[in-house]
Each structure stands twice: as structure tokens, then as C-alpha cells.
Amino acid sequence: MVDNTLSPHGGKLTERVTPLQADDQRVRELKTIPVRSQIASECVGISYGFFSPLEGFMLKADVDAVVEDMRLASGYVWSIPIVFDLSLEEITRLSLREGDTLLLTHQDQPLATLDVEEIYAYDKEHLARQVYGTGDENHPGVRRTYTYKDRFLGGKVTLINPPHVNPPYEKFWYTPRELRERLAERGWTKVVAFQTRNVPHAGHEWLMKGAWFAANADAILVNAVIGEKRTGDYIDEAIILAQDMLRAAGYFKENVYMASILQWDMRYAGPREAVFHAIVRKNLGCTHHMFGRDHAGVGSYYDPYAAHRIFDELPDIGIKPVVTLEWWYCPACEGIAYEGLCGHADRKQELSGTFMRRTLEIGVRPPPLTFRPEVFDLVKECADKYGFGSPFVTESYLKNRNPVMTVPPLGPAG
Amino acid sequence: MVDNTLSPHGGKLTERVTPLQADDQRVRELKTIPVRSQIASECVGISYGFFSPLEGFMLKADVDAVVEDMRLASGYVWSIPIVFDLSLEEITRLSLREGDTLLLTHQDQPLATLDVEEIYAYDKEHLARQVYGTGDENHPGVRRTYTYKDRFLGGKVTLINPPHVNPPYEKFWYTPRELRERLAERGWTKVVAFQTRNVPHAGHEWLMKGAWFAANADAILVNAVIGEKRTGDYIDEAIILAQDMLRAAGYFKENVYMASILQWDMRYAGPREAVFHAIVRKNLGCTHHMFGRDHAGVGSYYDPYAAHRIFDELPDIGIKPVVTLEWWYCPACEGIAYEGLCGHADRKQELSGTFMRRTLEIGVRPPPLTFRPEVFDLVKECADKYGFGSPFVTESYLKNRNPVMTVPPLGPAG
Numbered sequence: 073m074v075d076n077t078l079s080p081h082g083g084k085l086t087e088r089v090t091p092l093q094a095d096d097q098r099v100r101e102l103k104t105i106p107v108r109s110q111i112a113s114e115c116v117g118i119s120y121g122f123f124s125p126l127e128g129f130m131l132k133a134d135v136d137a138v139v140e141d142m143r144l145a146s147g148y149v150w151s152i153p154i155v156f157d158l159s160l161e162e163i164t165r166l167s168l169r170e171g172d173t174l175l176l177t178h179q180d181q182p183l184a185t186l187d188v189e190e191i192y193a194y195d196k197e198h199l200a201r202q203v204y205g206t207g208d209e210n211h212p213g214v215r216r217t218y219t220y221k222d223r224f225l226g227g228k229v230t231l232i233n234p235p236h237v238n239p240p241y242e243k244f245w246y247t248p249r250e251l252r253e254r255l256a257e258r259g260w261t262k263v264v265a266f267q268t269r270n271v272p273h274a275g276h277e278w279l280m281k282g283a284w285f286a287a288n289a290d291a292i293l294v295n296a297v298i299g300e301k302r303t304g305d306y307i308d309e310a311i312i313l314a315q316d317m318l319r320a321a322g323y324f325k326e327n328v329y330m331a332s333i334l335q336w337d338m339r340y341a342g343p344r345e346a347v348f349h350a351i352v353r354k355n356l357g358c359t360h361h362m363f364g365r366d367h368a369g370v371g372s373y374y375d376p377y378a379a380h381r382i383f384d385e386l387p388d389i390g391i392k393p394v395v396t397l398e399w400w401y402c403p404a405c406e407g408i409a410y411e412g413l414c415g416h417a418d419r420k421q422e423l424s425g426t427f428m429r430r431t432l433e434i435g436v437r438p439p440p441l442t443f444r445p446e447v448f449d450l451v452k453e454c455a456d457k458y459g460f461g462s463p464f465v466t467e468s469y470l471k472n473r474n475p476v477m478t479v480p481p482l483g484p485a486g
Numbered sequence: 487m488v489d490n491t492l493s494p495h496g497g498k499l500t501e502r503v504t505p506l507q508a509d510d511q512r513v514r515e516l517k518t519i520p521v522r523s524q525i526a527s528e529c530v531g532i533s534y535g536f537f538s539p540l541e542g543f544m545l546k547a548d549v550d551a552v553v554e555d556m557r558l559a560s561g562y563v564w565s566i567p568i569v570f571d572l573s574l575e576e577i578t579r580l581s582l583r584e585g586d587t588l589l590l591t592h593q594d595q596p597l598a599t600l601d602v603e604e605i606y607a608y609d610k611e612h613l614a615r616q617v618y619g620t621g622d623e624n625h626p627g628v629r630r631t632y633t634y635k636d637r638f639l640g641g642k643v644t645l646i647n648p649p650h651v652n653p654p655y656e657k658f659w660y661t662p663r664e665l666r667e668r669l670a671e672r673g674w675t676k677v678v679a680f681q682t683r684n685v686p687h688a689g690h691e692w693l694m695k696g697a698w699f700a701a702n703a704d705a706i707l708v709n710a711v712i713g714e715k716r717t718g719d720y721i722d723e724a725i726i727l728a729q730d731m732l733r734a735a736g737y738f739k740e741n742v743y744m745a746s747i748l749q750w751d752m753r754y755a756g757p758r759e760a761v762f763h764a765i766v767r768k769n770l771g772c773t774h775h776m777f778g779r780d781h782a783g784v785g786s787y788y789d790p791y792a793a794h795r796i797f798d799e800l801p802d803i804g805i806k807p808v809v810t811l812e813w814w815y816c817p818a819c820e821g822i823a824y825e826g827l828c829g830h831a832d833r834k835q836e837l838s839g840t841f842m843r844r845t846l847e848i849g850v851r852p853p854p855l856t857f858r859p860e861v862f863d864l865v866k867e868c869a870d871k872y873g874f875g876s877p878f879v880t881e882s883y884l885k886n887r888n889p890v891m892t893v894p895p896l897g898p899a900g
Contacts, residue, residue, distance in 0.1 A: 286699045323818075323819060406821070414737075
């Protein structure tokens with residue numbers, strides 16, 4: 073065990089951003105690989121320190137330690153492998169070898185460099201079983217793992233061309249350094265993080281309120297995961313704008329609530345993903361992280377409270393979990409009630425995502441204690457403005473949406 | 487400073503109960519003084535350890551330390567003098583001197599003995615100014631102090647004839663030892679106390695719920711102060727039964743809530759009384775005590791949050807204060823909202839005691855988010871059953887009410 077209590081994770085915020093200019097000779101000489109959006113977003117995550125203490129894609133020793141012991145080789149807690157995969161074919165084509173520096177491009181522009189320290193094969197099924205607790209390829213995280221190419225490249229990453237974050241996300245995008253500065257400016261020393269990939273209903277709102285009390289927090293940081301979408305998910309624009317609407321419409325006071333985004337492709341790894349979320353939010357400056365029922369789960373792969381119990385084994389993670397039961401609508405209490413307090417469980421009305429989706433689909437304004445009216449109206453507006461008519465992800469949205477980030481051409485010649 | 491962290495206060499629960507029998511010679515030989523209900527109830531409080539580490543009425547050194555430094559002479563935190571007052575006339579009549587043992591009677595029955603260690607005079611105005619922050623005799627605590635007789639008698643108290651607690655209070659009456667046993671049986675290790683002398687409205691209910699979260703408590707102990715009443719107060723029967731109704735009607739689950747009583751004549755000493763309440767609830771086995779706005783205050787003698795700040799000076803008190811702002815009804819949130827979170831302060835509807843009283847007076851069923859319907863109905867029922875038609879204390883109630891406790895004749899001859 074090592075000291076995880078320092079903040080950020082590992083004690084030092086990783087910052088590996090060195091903007092290059094268009095005429096920089098180094099760019100032209102490098103072997104070049106275009107990367108998909110998952111890898112591009114992880115390059116950004118690594119370089120700004122969202123994933124501190126990582127400085128690049130993992131070497132085999134780290135993946136081994138993460139897979140077997142949920143720690144890095146250095147001993148710090150870590151739960152999800154962050155790897156760069158490449159086919160043998162590509163490796164051969166580029167005559168790639170350890171010691172090379174690769175130029176990673178995205179959207180046809182230079183993005184980052186990768187100092188290749190190690191090229192290695194890995195047993196993907198073993199990785200999947202350890203990280204996801206299953207080898208079932210119906211699990212989206214497992215499926216993602218199985219589609220990884222034959223070899224992993226480990227080594228440090230440097231962002232050479234910081235992408236622009238586009239509207240409406242740009243107001244919610246902070247690097248860990250920026251966010252830590254904002255929290256300090258506001259005088260917030262105890263901040264409890266809320267993970268979301270949903271438009272908030274009243275149950276989410278009270279989950280946050282209850283956790284704020286339980287953490288005796290100054291404020292709540294909503295950190296919405298923006299990344300790879302599946303058909304039927306809420307569109308990203310609706311998620312982040314609706315979360316912010318809870319503040320704008322006064323369901324939270326200005327001085328206790330802040331909405332922000334995290335670029336990350338959900339792995340749906342349940343308890344292991346909960347640990348990952350905790351570490352990232354620790355890097356963002358949060359002292360606490362709330363975890364409701366079935367955090368980051370999918371299907372019925374995980375016990376709904378596995379993500380609560382996993383923290384019992386990680387007393388040294390350095391961010392405090394705030395674990396909560398269900399909030400529901402209680403007709404006897406005439407309001408949102410907490411499973412741990414309300415004696416009318418037999419009459420509870422679940423605030424289920426499914427019910428919320430139905431109200432949106434049929435377009436009938438739901439009762440204010442399910443969706444807040446301002447949230448409901450905003451989501452309808454987002455459907456028109458960003459969703460090609462739907463608040464949910466469709467094929468058309470996937471094809472035509474405005475990208476979250478744009479990699480610009482390299483800066484003007486120096 | 488001494489170690490206040492042990493539980494009960496001072497490290498050891500005082501227990502000075504030695505039932506005597508009717509033919510016990512000792513009783514007949516003692517000088518006898520009938521005592522008023524304040525003193526009788528304090529004899530009970532001392533003897534069962536509600537006021538641990540006190541073992542009797544205070545000696546001058548303790549009163550001095552309490553008055554000047556809010557500590558006992560031994561160094562333990564203590565805020566309110568617990569004194570036995572007697573006129574010089576009575577002292578002369580009985581030829582009372584230090585070293586005597588007095589028999590205290592109540593309701594014409596032997597109740598307790600007092601080993602007179604010290605007979606002393608005290609500057610009552612100085613005491614009042616220090617304890618109540620004012621010498622104004624309109625303050626009920628100050629007025630009580632001024633009516634104390636000329637001399638104080640300090641010394642140990644022994645309960646020789648435990649009173650019976652009458653219905654409907656008897657189900658809510660636990661000695662500190664009994665209560666600690668009950669908490670342990672239920673597996674409650676973190677219990678947050680709620681002080682009350684009111685019928686609960688929805689704001690009180692949520693004050694308790696919020697504090698339960700903030701303390702990460704297993705349960706809430708409602709500890710209703712039953713004692714001297716003023717005209718217009720809620721009748722005691724309505725207070726304790728209505729608090730228990732929150733559990734019975736499911737606004738709190740069975741396994742998180744327990745109602746109990748404390749026999750104590752309120753001093754309305756604001757911050758000093760908050761400290762006293764904290765110590766007594768520590769003796770009852772509570773780990774936390776919630777304090778809302780204007781705790782134990784009266785009129786405008788105290789800053790509404792003075793009772794929050796006083797604990798900053800008492801880090802060694804050994805029970806954790808949970809301080810809370812206001813809960814109100816918010817029409818925008820459509821429910822009970824917390825001052826620290828709700829952004830609609832301009833639209834708040836105060837859940838004032840005055841409004842609650844009015845609804846009871848006119849008998850119109852209030853909205854469920856003010857008074858819970860079961861609570862409202864119960865209070866009306868109590869008015870008929872115990873209040874001579876009123877839920878509020880009247881002259882008729884004061885004269886004819888059933889006493890909370892009855893001192894029986896001494897046990898049968900051994």
C-alpha cells in the first residue's frame with residue numbers, strides 16, 4: 073500500500089501539454105497513426121491529468137497490476153486498464169519498434185505524441201474477466217476489449233495540439249488544474265462529485281441533496297460523462313444542459329452546485345468503474361464521491377450495491393465514498409423520499425429512467441416531482457436543436473451530431 | 487481541559503437510587519423539606535444519571551466554575567447551574583447545618599435524600615447575567631433565578647422512592663441506563679438527538695432527516711422536554727404522542743426513529759441550554775445532537791445561531807453538534823426545501839409555529855406538507871382527551887392535568 077491520501081491521485085497532477093507549431097520539424101519526421109475517438113479522448117485525459125498519476129498508455133506491468141490487484145505497479149489504486157491498441161499489420165507497415173515516437177492524429181490533424189516504451193500482447197479474455205467480472209461479449213465493456221487490436225503500446229503521451237471544445241460543452245469543460253482553481257476561488261474545500269450520463273429526474277436531484285448532507289459538503293460537482301453513445305441514450309447536449317438547469321432554475325443554489333463534463337467512453341464496469349470515477353474526481357479536486365444504486369452498471373452483471381462495497385477494500389483511495397440507497401416518490405410523504413427513512417416502501421413510485429423516457433416520448437408534461445418543468449422543457453428544446461427531433465441518440469444523431477471536440481490545424485508557423 | 491470524550495459525560499454514569507421501605511428508621515429521623523416539581527424532577531435527573539457526572543446539587547465551587555467558565559470545578563464542560571435553594575427562615579427553623587442529611591418529599595411522599603455538604607449564598611443577578619446573558623427579569627430563566635431562595639444547599643442526592651411515570655408518558659420514559667441498553671439492542675451506534683417541546687411540523691421532520699444524513703447516523707432519538715409549562719405551549723401529551731406518530735405513520739421507518747422524554751424545566755438559556763441539552767443526550771447514549779435555528783431561545787435575547795457557534799469553543803464536549811439552517815416549504819420545489827440548497831428563498835413559505843397554531847385553532851386541516859394529517863388528527867384527539875378541549879396549555883390544564891410522575895407511598899415494610 074502506498075499513500076493515496078494526497079490529492080491529486082499519486083500526489084502530483086500530470087500535465088503533459090506542449091503545443092507545437094505548424095512548421096515544427098519534429099512533426100514531419102514522425103511515424104503517424106490516426107486514432108479513433110476513444111484514444112483521442114484518452115490522450116486528452118492523460119495529458120491534462122484527469123488520469124493522474126498516469127503519464128501515458130499503460131505498460132504491461134501496470135496492466136498486470138490493475139487486472140490482478142486493482143493497483144498500478146507503483147501501488148496506487150487503479151481499476152481500469154488505459155491501453156493503446158494496434159494491429160500487428162500496422163506495426164509491421166510502420167516498422168514500429170520500442171523507442172520510437174509516434175504522432176497520433178485525429179480528425180486529420182496532429183493531436184499528440186506517444187513515446188513507445190513497450191509493445192506487448194495481452195490475454196484480452198483474462199483482462200475482461202478480471203475487470204468486468206465476465207467474459208460475455210454482450211457486455212459492452214467486454215465487447216470493447218475484444219475489439220482491441222493484437223498488440224498494446226505502452227508509453228508516455230504528450231498533447232501537442234489541444235482540441236477545442238465546442239458549444240454547448242465549452243462552458244462546462246475544465247482541465248483538472250482549471251477546475252481546482254475554480255473550486256478554490258469559490259472557497260469550496262469539501263466537494264462531493266456526482267457521476268451522470270442522464271438527464272436528471274427528481275430522484276437524482278435528491279440523491280445529490282442527500283449526499284451533500286452526508287458529506288457535509290460545501291458543494292456538489294456534477295461531472296457528466298460525455299463520450300461514445302449507444303442508440304437510446306440521452307443526447308450529450310441534453311444531459312449537460314439539463315444538469316445545469318437544476319442550478320439555473322433554483323433547485324440548487326448558485327453557491328452549492330457546478331456542472332462540468334468528462335470526456336470518457338463508459339466501460340460499464342460497475343464497481344471497478346466506480347473506483348475509476350472516484351479517482352478521476354479526486355484529480356478534479358473533489359473530496360467525496362456519491363454512489364447510488366447500480367453505479368456504472370449494465371444489464372444484471374453486477375449486484376446493485378457492489379459499487380458500494382468495493383470501497384471497503386480501498387481505505388487508502390484518498391477520496392471518500394458517500395453511498396446511498398434509493399430515492400423514490402412517496403404519495404404518503406407527498407414528495408421525494410429516501411429508502412433509508414421512508415416507512416411507506418409498499419406505496420413507493422419508482423422514479424425510473426424508463427418512466428422518464430416515456431413521458432418525453434409522448435411529450436406530456438410530467439408531474440414536477442418527477443421531471444422538473446424547466447428540465448423537461450429544456451430537453452424538448454435540445455431534441456429540436458441538437459437531436460434531430462429526438463432527445464435520445466439515433467443513427468441520425470450519431471452520423472450528424474456536432475463533435476464535442478475539434479482538433480484544429482496546428483498553430484501558425486512560429 | 488479534561489477528557490470529555492468518554493461517554494457518558496465525565497466517564498461514568500451516575501446512579502444513586504436506593505429504594506427504602508416504609509419502616510426504614512432512617513426516614514423518620516431526618517429533617518424534612520417538601521420540594522417543588524422543578525427540584526423533584528432534578529432529583530430524578532441526578533439520581534438516574536441524566537446529569538452525569540453530577541451526583542447532587544452543586545457546591546459553590548461548581549456553580550462558580552459553571553457561571554464563569556462553563557465548566558465544573560473538575561474541568562468537565564457544564565453550562566447550567568443545578569442548585570437547591572432554601573430560605574434562611576427554613577434553615578433556621580430546621581436548625582439545618584452542613585453535615586445534615588435532609589429528606590426531600592414531593593406530593594407528600596418521601597422522594598430523595600440530600601447530604602448537605604455546603605450552605606452558601608450566591609449573587610443571583612451575576613449568575614443570571616452570566617448564564618442567560620441578561621439580567622432582564624422578563625426572561626423566564628432569569629425570572630426563575632430571581633425567585634430562588636436566599637441560600638443554596640450543595641450535596642449528594644439519593645433517590646429513595648422512584649416515582650412512577652404515568653400514561654401516556656410511561657412508554658417514552660427511559661433512564662439513561664435503559665436507553666443505552668435499548669440503543670445497543672437495536673444495533674444503533676450512531677444516534678443523533680433531537681430536542682423538542684413542540685408538535686412536529688414538516689420543517690421539524692426534515693430538520694431531523696437532514697441531520698440524520700449529516701451525522702451519517704443509524705437513528706434519530708427524539709427527546710421531548712416535559713416539564714413546567716407556560717400558557718399557550720403545546721400540552722405535553724400532544725408533544726410526545728405527535729412525535730411518535732411520525733414513526734407510527736411511516737414518515738420515519740421503525741428502525742431509524744425513537745421517541746423519548748426528558749423531565750426538565752426549560753431555562754430558555756439559548757446557547758448555554760444547547761450545551762446542556764448536548765450533555766444530557768450524551769448521557770442518554772447519543773453521539774450527535776442537532777441544533778436548528780434559535781435553539782432553546784426565547785424572545786430576541788439570543789442571536790439565532792449563537793447556539794451553533796458556542797460549540798466551536800467546546801471541542802472536547804464529547805458529542806458532535808450537527809448544526810442546521812432553516813427548512814421551509816418551497817412552491818417551486820413543490821416540497822420542503824433547505825435554506826442551504828434551495829435557490830427560491832424569495833418564494834419560501836415559512837413553516838412557522840404561529841401558522842401551525844392557527845390551523846389548529848381554526849380546526850381546518852392544513853396541507854400535508856405543513857402538518858402531517860395523522861399528526862393533526864392526533865393533536866385534535868389529544869386536545870379532547872388531555873387538554874380540556876385545547877391542544878395548548880390553559881389555566882384549566884395547569885390545574886387539572888394528570889401529573890407526569892407520581893411519587894408513590896414508600897414500599898411495603900420489609
